[in-house]
Amino acid sequence: MSSPVQLPYPTIIALSRQSSTPVYLQVVHQVINAIQRGFLSGGQQLPGTRAMSLLLGIHRKTVVAAYEELDAQGWIITVPNKGSFIKPASGPSGKKKLDVLRLTGYPAKAGFYFKRNTILDIAEEPGPAPTFTDGQPDYRLSPTDQLARYYTAALRRKVNRKHLGYHMPGTSFFKAQLSNFLNSTRGLHIAPKNILVTRGTEMSMYIAAQTLINTGDIILVGTPGYYTANMIFQQSGARLKTLPVDDEGILVETVERICKKQPVRLLYLTPHHHYPTTVVLSAERRVQLLKLSAAYGFIILEDDYEYDLHYQGSPILPLASADTEGMVVYLGAFGKTLAPGFRAGFLVAPDNLITEMQKVQAIIDRQGDTIMEQVLGELIAEGEIHRHLKKTLKIYHTRRDHFCGLLEKKLGTELELVLPPGGLAVWTQWKQEISLLRVSRACAAMGLQLPRLLLYQNTQLSAMRLGFGNFTAPEAALVLDKLQQAVEQMREH
Structure with missing residues (x-):
């Protein structure tokens, strides 16, 4: 084994007193970094602990702790009365020219090819307040004190501990309460088995798209329309065809004209308040769409967007409330007026479709948030959500x-x-x-x-x-x- 080589160790091992990582671990990580990149070769002797402490300007005990950790991890070999040596590599190795940035910085670019997705490009992140949004609620109005009490109570209940492990989203309690809420406010006639609980509207859309859409399928959307939904459909391989929107919603005549020319797989709607124009789809057009869906066999994906936020009279009931042919898949988010962190998404569909959608959900969300579901369920059961x-x-x-x-x-x-x-x-x-x-x-x-x-x-x-x-x-x-x-x-x- 060779004698210690006089390398510029302060350059290889750049320490930061402001870092939350202990100094001895910084030494460990950067010595490993240098070994992996070939700057320190197998068999090379490291300076003694006293010499290294002087080189780095740290306490000798810190160097001792670092060497012990490197030895324990198998990166160096400590030989009594001789010193510490880099463990010989199994393959050929050689020293490289020192490069400070490569040792202390993470690569700025991947060294391999990957597919860039322009479909999913979205607008910039929201900046500091004040910020215009597309219609977000004021989280300051959330009943945080009430939610905190419910959370505390839910976490203290021993019966809820079984839900802290892996568990498919949608506890029986929450699904029962949510089905009651949707039935009473939307005129639906569903049971808990007709609900899939998700993390939010976008996840519901993604699961629906992955389950219902094949590459090349034609999807009808309004224009202007909801950019997030359009991106999800295109990412699933769908071909979008746009429908004009007037002051009564999408033009049904255009839907029928397209259906007569080619098969349509799905129609996406935000009928309560069309995104982005806010117009309400008229009752007459809702009836026409249900008839066209049954006649031509296309799915209606109905987004429950802002259903609970209506200022003038009673809202028109969703298409799902009048669906007798099983052609409508209904999705939305419960708790729209709460802060985004206190919401749950949902999909409503016939039993057999819910079973299939659960397979997709199991891949992307095995655990859900069962404690939050307990809290949201209690908001419904206690009548707090209505208040x-x-x-x-x-x-x-x-x-x-x-x-x-x-x-x-x-x-x-x-x-x-x-x-x-x-x-x-x-x-x-x-x-x-x-x-x-x-x-x-x-x-x-x-x-x-x-x-x-x-x-x-x-x-x-x-x-x-x-x-x-x-x-x-x-x-x-x-x-x-x-x-x-x-x-x-x-x-x-």
Whole structure:
């Protein structure tokens, strides 16, 4: 075995006093890093513990602990009265020119080919507040104290400990309560066996797409439409065909015309409040779609989007409530008015389809969140969710009227809007000469985030979907002042 080689160990072993990793482990990790990259070769002697401590400027006991750990892991061999040596490699090895970045930094790029997916490209991450959203609720209105009490009680119950291991989502208690809630509020006639509990609407869409769609299948969607759903369908290999949308929802005549020419696998709808335009699909068109679905054999994937958020009269019952042929798959999220972390998604379908969907779910979500399901189930059983909905609905109704009133006052000459009957966003149509992207950039310069996903502008359309639910009255005044300034700046340039 050779004598210690005078290498620049402080360069190989770069220590950080600010790191949460103990210093001796930093030494261990970086010596291993150097061995794996060939900077320290098999049989090479390391400096003694005293010499290494002087080289690195650390205590000798720290070096002793590092050497012991390296020995225990099999990276070095310690020979009494001789020293510590790098364990010889089984294959050929050789020293390489030292490279500080390679030793201390993670590779910036993969060294192999992988498929890049442009379908799943989404808009930028939300920035700091204030931020326009596409209609997100105000998490500050969530009954956190009530949820905390339910969580504490659920965790203390010994009977719930059996749910802390691997367990398919959807406890019998929650599914029973959820089926009661959906039956009473949506006019459904389902049992717990007709429900698949998921982590959220997007997971429900993904499971439905993986189960129902084959490569090349034709899927009908509204335009403008819900970008997330479109991405999920395209990722599953579907061919999208768009349907025009007017003030009564999608045009049923277009659906029938397409069905007469070619087979259609599925029609995706957000009938209660079409995304993004917020229009409600008329009762007459709902009946027509159910008849077309039975006649041509296409699935109706009905998204329960914002069903609980309706301000004027009673909401129209979903298509699933009138489905007698088993052609409608109903999905949504329970707890839309709660914070995103306190929600559960669901799929409603005939028994045999639920069984098949469970196979897909078992691959991506084996455990679910059974304690949260217990809490959400108790919100239903105790009637708390109804009280919460009634309270927040009044708040969001007031916020809608205030926001839309201010918007018309400040920017009424630049846009047109129709007061949405429900939901947490308003659809605004702007003058075509206004560059919405430039407005977004001007907003960003003033500290207001207006994400690109809210902008819909092409040669036929110039519109924004602006969420109001997450703004109090003073916050709404602030963001709309900045939006007005951004439009004025765009006009000036």
